[in-house]
Every structure is written in C-alpha cells, then in structure tokens.
Amino acid sequence: MRVALLTWAYPPEKSGLTRAAREIAQSLATAGHDVTVFTMDRREDGRDGRVAVIGCGLRDGSAAARLRKIAAIGHVVAPLALRRAVMREHRRDPFDVVEATNWYAPGLAIALAGPAPLITRNSTPAATSAATVTSLRDRIDRWAAMLAERVSARRSKALISNTQLHGEKIAALYGVAPPGSDGQHAVIGLSLPPEIVARGTAAAYPDDAPDDDAIRLLFVGRDEHRKGFDALIMALKILSRRADAGMRDFRLTIVGVHADDLKPLPSSARARLHCHHRVDEPLLHDLMADAHVIVAPSRYESFGLVYQEAMMFGRPVVACAEDPSARLFIGESGAGLLAKRCTGDDLATQIQALIEDPSLRRHYAAASRRASGMFTRETLATQTIAAYRTAIGSNGASSTASSSGRPAPADIAS
Incomplete structure (x- = not known):
C-alpha cells in the first residue's frame, strides 16, 4: 500500500507525537509498504531509512x-x-490512504475533500491537552480546534485509538462510534523503537544504594497541567522537607524543562533537582537505566509511551489514577504505584514508599519487567493495515489503489 502520514513534527524533534509518528511510519515501511511522512516542523525534504519525509513548514x-x-x-x-503537499505527491503516484493525528486536526482538509480516504489516529484531544482556558481569545481558539477535530474525525473513513478507554472518551467527545461497535473504530497500541527495546532489555536494575546514597527519580515530559507537572513540583517540595527531617534522601532528574524555569524553588528542593531541557536518545536511555523510579503523574494520556518505556527498562513507575492508561498499564500490571489524585500530597506519599523501601522497589521493578514488550512494530503494522483496509472498503469500489494500477488492498499480503 502507498501511505501518506500527516504529523505536526517528526524526529529528531522530540515529543510523544513525533515518537508515535515514527513508529507508525517505520512499522509500515518495515512491513513492505510505501510510506511518505508530511510534517509541519521543517521545509526541507529528506528520508528516514525507507520512509520519505516531506517538509510542509510555512x-x-x-x-x-x-x-x-x-x-x-x-x-x-x-x-x-x-x-x-499531499495533492502534489498524489498526482505523481496516488496514495491508497492518508493517516493523521486527531490533535488539532491536520487532516481536516483531506477529510473534507480527499484525495484519498483519511484515517484518524486519536492522540490526546485538544479538549484535554492543557489547563483550563480563561481568556475570550483562547476560549474561541480552543472551540475552533475542538470543532476541527470533531469534523475531521466524523468525516474519516476509520478511526484508531490506542486503548479501549481512550476510544470511548473520543467517541463521547466527537460523537462517533466507540471501538468495537461498528468495525470502523479500531484499538491499536503503539510500539517502541528497536533501540529502546534492546537497551531496556539489557538494563539491569540498579544495585540498592547504600543508606547514605540518594534514590534516583526520573521525570520525562513538559511543564504542562496534563502531565501533572504542578503536582510533581509540589511533591518535590514536600519530599525535600521530609528528607531534611530524616527521610531517605533522593535526587530528581527532569527531562524536558529548563532549569531556569524552576529558580523560584526553595533551596532544599533545588539541591535535589537536575534538569535537562533537551537530551539525545542515548542520554535519555542512560538516564532511564540509571533511575531507581520513573515518576509519570499525567492526568491523561491517550496511550502513555513513557509507561511502556519505563516497563521496557524494568523500572517501577509512580503514576496517577486519574489517567485511564495509567490504571490499565501500571495499575493492572502491578508495574508501580498510583496516586489516587494528581496532587503533591498523594504523589509524595507514593514516591516516599518507594524511596524508603528497597524490597518494594525490587518487587515493582520485577513486575514492571514482566509487563514489558506488549506492543511490537509487527503487531502495529499488521493491525494498522487491517484498519486501512476497512477504511478503503468503506470508500466504495473506486479506490485509489485500483486507479493507480497497484493491486487492490484486499489482495496485498500484510
């Protein structure tokens, strides 16, 4: 199949969306499909292995x-x-399908006017991507973004959500069918890159630190309400006071936030904090291998790649029960502890339990390791192609695959 994949950004840019886009593109390319990524974060074209990358930046x-x-x-x-940009490439060699994220609806124009069936893969919707908007200008802007997402999703030929619970949330938000109800809304988990799988599988859990050594905590994410960053900083302050009073000491490393943004913190908290605004993949893997505990207190994740990465490294996770994906991947697997609410107090309580109890850390590390490896590029590609075939089948007999001279999708082996 010939596939167009629309994304706001693509590696080396770093975010959950870029990692997801690369996994989708590479899984399909590895399975033998012709994949072209259209991205808004650059103007130049290039290649990522078998994947063509076309820059659409303004x-x-x-x-x-x-x-x-x-x-x-x-x-x-x-x-x-x-x-x-898609039309230019489509005239040269037609696409069978176009896939886009729901987030701010980059596929809206294709959903409305073609030139090929649109499949929407649901990430975190705009409605839950930030704290409450207060200004009139921002309320209007958010309303327009949500409307664009809703129209694009409802005009898509098929939908993909990362989990059943996320799909049900999307269905309620956009007024579309929930997963499993009509065959047009699939549940497909994302995969991890082979380099993370290899490094994580080989990463032994750190030896128990001597009593006078600090337990190493790691947070990877942006300074966002949805990511629970406010609760993380409050927990840091609480735990620092407790460590000053005699609790086992700790260090927190934050990846994704500039240290200058946290200067107002009390001195005891700053002394236990180290920030990396940006890191390359090898350093990120080093930090995960070095950590005793991964702290990921998101209020909502459509999937939660950081949970999957932590489990691949066999690290205990402290997450938040407000996030359905955390309840599914961390709670049900026993890969870590869940704060009841995304508050500094609740988060600090769960983190402190792992800081002070080495046997508890080992227990959850072992459970995290057992829960790893649930999703692979092979399953991602196979299930995605099945969703694409559903979309093309719903588009009628005159698919672009037939008109382009390639075999119809039902005749292409996955």
Whole structure:
C-alpha cells in the first residue's frame, strides 16, 4: 500500500507525537509498504531509512504564517498546506490512504475533500491537552480546534485509538462510534523503537544504594497541567522537607524543562533537582537505566509511551489514577504505584514508599519487567493495515489503489 502520514513534527524533534509518528511510519515501511511522512516542523525534504519525509513548514513572515497566528482561523492554515503537499505527491503516484493525528486536526482538509480516504489516529484531544482556558481569545481558539477535530474525525473513513478507554472518551467527545461497535473504530497500541527495546532489555536494575546514597527519580515530559507537572513540583517540595527531617534522601532528574524555569524553588528542593531541557536518545536511555523510579503523574494520556518505556527498562513507575492508561498499564500490571489524585500530597506519599523501601522497589521493578514488550512494530503494522483496509472498503469500489494500477488492498499480503 502507498501511505501518506500527516504529523505536526517528526524526529529528531522530540515529543510523544513525533515518537508515535515514527513508529507508525517505520512499522509500515518495515512491513513492505510505501510510506511518505508530511510534517509541519521543517521545509526541507529528506528520508528516514525507507520512509520519505516531506517538509510542509510555512516560510517565516509569509501570509500563511501570519494567518496561522489568528485565533480560530489559524487552525485551517496547516490542514490546507498539508493537503496541497499531499495533492502534489498524489498526482505523481496516488496514495491508497492518508493517516493523521486527531490533535488539532491536520487532516481536516483531506477529510473534507480527499484525495484519498483519511484515517484518524486519536492522540490526546485538544479538549484535554492543557489547563483550563480563561481568556475570550483562547476560549474561541480552543472551540475552533475542538470543532476541527470533531469534523475531521466524523468525516474519516476509520478511526484508531490506542486503548479501549481512550476510544470511548473520543467517541463521547466527537460523537462517533466507540471501538468495537461498528468495525470502523479500531484499538491499536503503539510500539517502541528497536533501540529502546534492546537497551531496556539489557538494563539491569540498579544495585540498592547504600543508606547514605540518594534514590534516583526520573521525570520525562513538559511543564504542562496534563502531565501533572504542578503536582510533581509540589511533591518535590514536600519530599525535600521530609528528607531534611530524616527521610531517605533522593535526587530528581527532569527531562524536558529548563532549569531556569524552576529558580523560584526553595533551596532544599533545588539541591535535589537536575534538569535537562533537551537530551539525545542515548542520554535519555542512560538516564532511564540509571533511575531507581520513573515518576509519570499525567492526568491523561491517550496511550502513555513513557509507561511502556519505563516497563521496557524494568523500572517501577509512580503514576496517577486519574489517567485511564495509567490504571490499565501500571495499575493492572502491578508495574508501580498510583496516586489516587494528581496532587503533591498523594504523589509524595507514593514516591516516599518507594524511596524508603528497597524490597518494594525490587518487587515493582520485577513486575514492571514482566509487563514489558506488549506492543511490537509487527503487531502495529499488521493491525494498522487491517484498519486501512476497512477504511478503503468503506470508500466504495473506486479506490485509489485500483486507479493507480497497484493491486487492490484486499489482495496485498500484510
């Protein structure tokens, strides 16, 4: 199959969305499909192994770039730019399907006007991606983003959600069928890159630190309400006071936040904190291998790649029960502890239990290791192609695959 994949950004840019896009693209390419990624984070074209990468970024100072900054109206600029780029490639060699994330609806124009069936893979929706919006301008902008997502999802030929619970949330939010109800909404988990699988599998759990050594905690994520960063910082303050009073000492490493942004912290908390604004993949793997505990207190994740990465490294996880994915992957597997609410007090209580009890750390480390490896690139590709075939089948007999001279999708082996 010939596949177009729309994304806001693609590696080396780092975020959950970029990692997901690369896993989808590489899994399909490895399975023998022709994949072209269209990304808004650059203007130049390139390749990522077997995957073609086409830059669709807007030129600084252009009319489109200025228009994109206007509330509500700006949300249509990127979908139109992506559709123009897809159309150029489609005229040269037609695509069978186009896949896009739901987040801010980059596939909106293709959902409305083609040139190929759109499949929407649901990430975190705009409605839950940030703290409560208060200004009139931001409320209008959020409303437009949510409307674009809803229209794009409802005009898609098929939907993909990362978990059943996430799919049900998407169904309620967008007014679409939940997973499993009509065959048009699939549940497909994301995979991890082979280099993380290899490094994590080989990473032994750190030896128990002597009593005078600090327990190493790691947080990977942005300074966002959804990521529970506010609760993390409050927990850091609480635990620092307790460590000053005699609790086992600890160190917290944060990846994704600049140290200058945390200067107002009390001195005892700053002394136990180390920040990396950006790291390359080898260093990130080193930090995960070195950590005793991964702290991931998100309020909501569509899937939670950080949970999967922590389990691949066999590290205990402290997460938040407010997140359905944390309840599924951490709670049900026993890979760590869940704070009842995403607050500093609840989070500190669970972290402290692992700081002070080495046998508890070993117990959850072993459970985390057992729970790893649930999702592979092979299963991701196989299940994704099945969803694509459903989408093309719902589009009628005149699919682009037939008109382009390639075999119809039902005749292509997965």
